Amino acid sequence: MRAVYVDNNATTRVAPEVIEAMLPYLAEQWGNPSSMHTFGGQVMHAVDAAREATAALIGAEPREIIFMSCGTEADNTVIHSALAAAPNKSRIITTAVEHPAVLNPMKELQKKGYDVVFLPVDTEGRLNLHELEDALDANTALVSVMWGNNETGVLFPIERIAELCAMRHIPLHVDAVQAVGKIPIDLARVPITYLALSGHKLHAPKGVGALFVRKGTPFTPLISGGHQERGRRGGTENVASIVGLGRACTLAGEHLDEEQTRVAALRDRLEHEILTTIPRAFRQGDPAMRLPNTTNIGFEAIEGEAILLLLNEYGICASSGSACTSGSLDPSHVLVAMGIPFTRAHGSIRFSLSRYNTDADVDFILEKLPGIIARLRELSPVP
Amino acid sequence: MWNYSDNVVDHFLHPRNVGEIENPDGVGEVGSMACGDMLHLSFKLDDEGRISDAKFKTFGCASAIASSSALTEMIKGKTIEEALTITNRDIADYLGGLPDQKMHCSVLGREALEAAVRNYRGEEEDVKQLEGEVVCTCFGVTDTEIRDVVRENNLTTIEEVTNFTKAGGGCGLCHEKIQEILDEAGASNALPAKHSTGASKASSAHELTNLQKIHLIEEVINERIRPALQHDGGDIELVDVNQNIVTVRLKGACATCPSSSVTMRQFVEKEIDKLVAPDIRVEEAHA
Numbered sequence: 001m002r003a004v005y006v007d008n009n010a011t012t013r014v015a016p017e018v019i020e021a022m023l024p025y026l027a028e029q030w031g032n033p034s035s036m037h038t039f040g041g042q043v044m045h046a047v048d049a050a051r052e053a054t055a056a057l058i059g060a061e062p063r064e065i066i067f068m069s070c071g072t073e074a075d076n077t078v079i080h081s082a083l084a085a086a087p088n089k090s091r092i093i094t095t096a097v098e099h100p101a102v103l104n105p106m107k108e109l110q111k112k113g114y115d116v117v118f119l120p121v122d123t124e125g126r127l128n129l130h131e132l133e134d135a136l137d138a139n140t141a142l143v144s145v146m147w148g149n150n151e152t153g154v155l156f157p158i159e160r161i162a163e164l165c166a167m168r169h170i171p172l173h174v175d176a177v178q179a180v181g182k183i184p185i186d187l188a189r190v191p192i193t194y195l196a197l198s199g200h201k202l203h204a205p206k207g208v209g210a211l212f213v214r215k216g217t218p219f220t221p222l223i224s225g226g227h228q229e230r231g232r233r234g235g236t237e238n239v240a241s242i243v244g245l246g247r248a249c250t251l252a253g254e255h256l257d258e259e260q261t262r263v264a265a266l267r268d269r270l271e272h273e274i275l276t277t278i279p280r281a282f283r284q285g286d287p288a289m290r291l292p293n294t295t296n297i298g299f300e301a302i303e304g305e306a307i308l309l310l311l312n313e314y315g316i317c318a319s320s321g322s323a324c325t326s327g328s329l330d331p332s333h334v335l336v337a338m339g340i341p342f343t344r345a346h347g348s349i350r351f352s353l354s355r356y357n358t359d360a361d362v363d364f365i366l367e368k369l370p371g372i373i374a375r376l377r378e379l380s381p382v383p
Numbered sequence: 384m385w386n387y388s389d390n391v392v393d394h395f396l397h398p399r400n401v402g403e404i405e406n407p408d409g410v411g412e413v414g415s416m417a418c419g420d421m422l423h424l425s426f427k428l429d430d431e432g433r434i435s436d437a438k439f440k441t442f443g444c445a446s447a448i449a450s451s452s453a454l455t456e457m458i459k460g461k462t463i464e465e466a467l468t469i470t471n472r473d474i475a476d477y478l479g480g481l482p483d484q485k486m487h488c489s490v491l492g493r494e495a496l497e498a499a500v501r502n503y504r505g506e507e508e509d510v511k512q513l514e515g516e517v518v519c520t521c522f523g524v525t526d527t528e529i530r531d532v533v534r535e536n537n538l539t540t541i542e543e544v545t546n547f548t549k550a551g552g553g554c555g556l557c558h559e560k561i562q563e564i565l566d567e568a569g570a571s572n573a574l575p576a577k578h579s580t581g582a583s584k585a586s587s588a589h590e591l592t593n594l595q596k597i598h599l600i601e602e603v604i605n606e607r608i609r610p611a612l613q614h615d616g617g618d619i620e621l622v623d624v625n626q627n628i629v630t631v632r633l634k635g636a637c638a639t640c641p642s643s644s645v646t647m648r649q650f651v652e653k654e655i656d657k658l659v660a661p662d663i664r665v666e667e668a669h670a
Contacts, residue, residue, distance in 0.1 A: 303419065305385075305444035309395065322419070322444070330521075330553060331419070342417040346442075379401055379448060381423035381440035382416060 003315040004361045008201075009150050009178055009294060009352035010319055014244070015203040021247035022205070025240035033237055034228065043239055050246025054210050057249040058176075058195065059186035066211045066229045067242050071177040071198035072101035074211035075144075077222040077233075078173040078194040079105050081213075082142040083114075084220040085171075089141035091115040095127060095156075096337040098146055102175055103333070106144070115139070124286040125154035125338050132161065136168055143172045147179035151321055151334040151350055152285030153294025155179070159190050166191040171217070177201055177209075181252035182259050182291050193217055199241060203354070204248035208241035255355050264292035267353050270362045271295040277366070278373050282344055284335065293353040296321070298335075298344030301383070302376040307349055310372040316365055321348040343382070387445060388479035394449035399456050402438045411498025414491055418522050418549065420447045424495040426458065426503075434458050434466060439495075446478075446485040453477045454492040463500055469493065470535050471547070476614055486547045490532055518560050521553025526564060533568045537657065541565070588627045588660040597624050599659045604631070607654055612637055612646070619651070622668040629655060632668045643667070
């Protein structure tokens with residue numbers, strides 16, 4: 001059966017070039033980069049090259065990049081470090097639609113007595129920057145916002161948020177796990193303090209991520225140990241995956257235009273056709289400010305898990321913000337925060353494309369989806 | 384991804400009895416769009432008072448659709464009274480089991496059946512809702528519903544109650560209240576009241592007279608253990624009760640089943656310990 005993978009915000013295919021770059025570091029080049037001998041030393045060169053490639057993709061300096069295990073570790077490290085740097089401040093500002101990697105640590109801090117502000121979003125998933133400005137005060141230890149939303153693809157206006165924070169000397173963390181590799185990012189130009197990225201969202205393997213920490217920022221490691229990563233992240237380096245991340249970042253840079261043009265056009269065609277051919281289907285998320293690869297569509301009166309499993313019968317891989325798919329009982333916190341009616345939130349499907357998708361993939365989805373939706377609506381007691 | 388049984392997948396991909404019966408004898412609708420699942424059930428009786436046709440329409444996930452489909456198959460050919468003996472557990476068993484977090488789908492089926500029967504009998508639509516006090520405001524679940532499900536499924540934890548009824552799955556403010564219901568049930572709920580012989584669960588077998596003990600053991604075997612084993616093609620027979628030792632004989636498929644010792648220890652003895660007294664041992668009679 002052909003597989004049509006349109007769940008790239010969940011994880012991505014490891015690029016063949018990335019695998020090729022990694023293999024020597026799983027086979028003959030197995031030295032420890034911290035070793036004094038040449039055998040380990042040459043591995044250190046590979047890690048450094050990966051650091052340069054990662055920094056280049058986001059306009060950072062290599063020394064501002066710390067390799068870690070994943071985006072979640074990067075997010076947690078920032079929260080830990082920023083609060084350690086501001087022991088007398090008790091306010092943290094974030095949004096209601098963050099990824100659980102930020103949302104859950106924030107909820108724990110709230111229980112510990114921190115004044116955590118969860119900024120709301122409107123029905124299109126947008127922040128109101130006046131509300132952000134009003135919340136920023138001298139007691140604020142950290143602002144943490146995502147760049148691109150994993151469920152809807154909505155982009156927050158990071159440049160403007162960065163200006164607002166920089167004017168007040170408040171550190172800003174950006175969870176850019178979904179944005180890196182999909183939109184141009186230039187940290188030399190945007191005064192962000194910390195930025196998290198994850199390998200497996202940009203065609204590198206799972207288990208590797210990176211944190212950007214702007215030079216001059218006080219830093220306290222979350223994982224202390226050896227002197228790896230200049231003492232900022234203990235633990236022997238995941239060399240092969242770091243090399244893979246470096247290669248993936250270079251490739252992402254080369255394909256950045258394609259993401260904005262060909263991938264965006266595929267997404268737009270898929271979305272437009274669905275919205276015009278399937279009754280009672282609604283786009284969820286601001287179409288003007290969105291990742292180029294993502295569309296989130298709510299289908300009224302049917303349930304997302306059922307849609308996914310029928311798509312799965314045809315080898316189409318997507319995901320849903322419905323309650324049933326997560327094992328929780330409420331629909332996605334993102335859709336709830338946007339005030340999407342339950343009649344649609346339970347029937348929401350996210351299609352997230354990548355440069356590996358083709359016109360034929362979109363045609364195939366458009367061929368199968370209307371029948372699936374009609375079939376489930378036949379079953380539904382709700383008119 | 385959920386680990387659905389082949390039966391669940393089959394009933395989801397090929398649901399039986401979809402639709403709505405014209406001029407039905409009974410109609411029931413339970414659940415809501417907000418809660419994520421909703422079931423509309425209608426049935427028709429023949430001249431002998433048996434359910435001749437049943438149809439459903441369901442909004443929900445694969446297991447909700449499969450549970451609805453299974454329910455309509457299970458009640459066809461039954462009288463109202465027979466149909467009402469179907470528990471949510473029976474629906475789940477019919478489907479070869481449901482993931483824990485999806486047990487509420489089988490409860491939805493059972494509730495739809497009750498609602499349709501109430502409608503047939505001309506009772507108030509939402510009499511059950513009115514009966515109890517709302518415990519979980521997120522999902523609108525009453526204490527009566529929770530008590531019923533706790534009793535019918537021997538639930539012991541809040542997590543199980545959430546899996547079966549959704550209660551407690553939202554804001555979590557009702558967890559304390561659910562725990563109270565569980566505590567009450569744990570203290571008094573040896574067997575459903577209709578089966579009671581006057582004796583109830585003891586903390587030790589010595590607290591029961593011999594007669595009480597034998598009655599209780601018989602009930603547990605007949606009401607709970609035998610139906611479950613019969614479902615898998617097996618059977619069980621009570622041979623003797625001597626002090627705290629119960630001797631039984633496994634029959635049918637169980638007699639030749641390589642995992643019969645597991646069945647004895649994990650299921651038969653556990654049920655008897657839970658429902659009669661905790662210090663009873665169960666042994667298998669050898670022919």
